[in-house]
Amino acid sequence: MVTLSEENYLKAIYHLGKQGTVAVSTNAIAEKIESKASSVTDMIKKLAEKKLANYIKYQGVTLTEAGRLAAALVIRKHRLWEVFLVEKLNFSWDEVHDVAEQLEHIKSLKLVNELDALLGFPTHDPHGDPIPDKEGNYSPLKSVNILELKPGDEGVLAQVKDSSDVFLKYLNKNNLALGDQIKVLDFEPFDNSLTIETTSRKMIISSEVAKNLYISL
């Protein structure tokens, strides 16, 4: 049995280390999970004992195949629940994350798979993140960060990296949503800001914002 806390660590390692294939440092996990390095060391040992993680002292941690699958299943559940909340329960995309953090730990294979079917087997969550299938696989979205575009380039807003409600509310306020057509007009080297144009208006976004916007061409 994988506990709730263990699931959160697996998720963190999965996200930080390219699906757990690249070694992740104790400190990186601690920061992600908002805990302390010493707590992380303890938990990593436990995951290693359960054959969910590979751990060598002082050399970071990766996931075993079992750990990778367990992590992918939690992420699958998280994202399916987010879709459910938006599609069926009138949540907006900035309200779903915290509730999904709770729902992702509910244990029932049938529940996940029936939910998947109810939602019509969605491939992406409300933030554009891909939803792993039962085997934990997904085709990585071929989107690029908006900072990699040149003035004149355009595409569709396909994914946002930050799912915090502060960031999403900023996008709401500025009428930016997934699926929007966006054209890059100008890049300002001084502060890395961008001038962009949507169907409705022209605006300047900071590099902090740009970092989190991914465009499919």
Next chain:
Amino acid sequence: MVTLSEENYLKAIYHLGKQGTVAVSTNAIAEKIESKASSVTDMIKKLAEKKLANYIKYQGVTLTEAGRLAAALVIRKHRLWEVFLVEKLNFSWDEVHDVAEQLEHIKSLKLVNELDALLGFPTHDPHGDPIPDKEGNYSPLKSVNILELKPGDEGVLAQVKDSSDVFLKYLNKNNLALGDQIKVLDFEPFDNSLTIETTSRKMIISSEVAKNLYISL
């Protein structure tokens, strides 16, 4: 904040003591929750400190108004989730309880109330149990135990007291479902068994089974 464990104790006290109004013994709670009397004493003290329970040493426990409301909200969530699982996710009534035991602890007022709306504001769960409203109120079902009927009496199966999958699977096997018209044909004093007749067939049920069947007239 009420913890998951505290919520389970509140529920137990609510169910055992007529919505928490009648004093419940330490041992009764221990048995219900499958723990030990000493653990119960500890937890009751904590609930009393949080003003959720009234506790006098050696005299059992009742719920405060806040405790009653908290318990009713957990039960509301439990039953709404059971309806959701049956109505939207193709679960059968013997598969929902364990999953609902997990889902009832998810914290989000919006989630519960939107779920309620999605389901069309149901008044009863798949086992015929009433669903409390936002204020924790519900009109108690006016159903009677089948053992109180006399031969010749008939009515509709409206509620089952035991929600365990063993019992529900027994009913499935014998083609008994909520809403079925049932007529009592004979009562056998030797073992308190009943002969009943449904639209499809005639059968004998033990007093153990009969104890859990409630009929509305």
Next chain:
DNA sequence: GCTATTTTTTAGTCTTATCTAAAAATATTT
């Protein structure tokens, strides 16, 4: 290559929720 800094691990505490065993209070019998 040796110091200084940073990172990671270890040692020792704390909190929550359990448990067992023993003590205290209450209830039941004779």
Next chain:
DNA sequence: AAATATTTTTAGATAAGACTAAAAAATAGC
């Protein structure tokens, strides 16, 4: 009303998960 049995509480222990402070190892700077 005493003796016995049952129930409840207390005391002390344990496990999971987290923390702080100190020690050990790895990395960076000179």
